[in-house]
Amino acid sequence: MTPLTEITADELVAAQYFHGHKCPAMPQGLRAGHLAMDLLAVSRSRGGRDLQAVVEIGDHHFSGCFADGVQFATGCTYGKGNITQRALGKFAVTLIHPPTERAIRVTLKYERMQACLQLPFFEQRKQGIPPDALDPSVVNPLIEDVVNHPWEDLFDVQRFAQYPVETPRESFDAVQCSSCKEMVVLPYARHLDGQFYCLVCFQSIVSRANNQA
Numbered sequence: 001m002t003p004l005t006e007i008t009a010d011e012l013v014a015a016q017y018f019h020g021h022k023c024p025a026m027p028q029g030l031r032a033g034h035l036a037m038d039l040l041a042v043s044r045s046r047g048g049r050d051l052q053a054v055v056e057i058g059d060h061h062f063s064g065c066f067a068d069g070v071q072f073a074t075g076c077t078y079g080k081g082n083i084t085q086r087a088l089g090k091f092a093v094t095l096i097h098p099p100t101e102r103a104i105r106v107t108l109k110y111e112r113m114q115a116c117l118q119l120p121f122f123e124q125r126k127q128g129i130p131p132d133a134l135d136p137s138v139v140n141p142l143i144e145d146v147v148n149h150p151w152e153d154l155f156d157v158q159r160f161a162q163y164p165v166e167t168p169r170e171s172f173d174a175v176q177c178s179s180c181k182e183m184v185v186l187p188y189a190r191h192l193d194g195q196f197y198c199l200v201c202f203q204s205i206v207s208r209a210n211n212q213a
């Protein structure tokens with residue numbers, strides 16, 4: 001059965017509010033996230049251990065907005081700790097379902113992205129015009145296309161029957177740094193001469209000691 005990967009008008013508006021502007025890359029991520037969830041037959045992440053996403057977007061390049069669409073669609077978010085970045089400068093997401101260890105990797109088709117890069121939207125972006133300052137007539141048809149075009153033309157899909165899953169334990173222990181007095185979660189604290197320190201204070205104590213030696 002062909003999955004629907006449906007993006008409702010309401011969801012698109014809400015995602016654009018979350019993201020901050022209208023562009024084609026965020027909806028690409030939105031649709032990639034829905035496609036991966038549909039193929040895995042899972043629903044959006046609620047608790048954080050139900051789904052994991054790995055995005056391959058790097059830093060400071062075109063179409064990084066893809067990652068925000070993935071977060072909005074899948075519910076895998078920075079705060080829940082179930083989205084990670086594997087900075088490869090690629091337009092791909094792997095969605096993992098830890099209970100069954102199944103995973104789907106969705107990538108944008110090369111030819112399609114290459115064709116997009118020739119459009120006025122990217123010409124203007126390259127000239128330094130920020131996405132929120134572009135004429136809607138340049139952006140809207142691209143968004144329309146990303147949302148409604150058959151997904152088979154947009155994405156390639158890889159399926160994994162048994163994907164390696166790591167589920168770190170959530171820490172509920174915290175201490176007070178003896179120096180700055182701020183709270184620090186235990187795995188990030190350092191124990192020195194019977195006192196707990198945050199990493200910043202610990203490092204400044206250590207470097208002071210090294211300078212005196």
Ligand SMILES: [Zn+2]
Pocket residue numbers: 019021022023024025026065131
């Ligand atoms: Zn954007």
Ligand SMILES: [Zn+2]
Pocket residue numbers: 177178179180181182197198199200201202
């Ligand atoms: Zn401190």
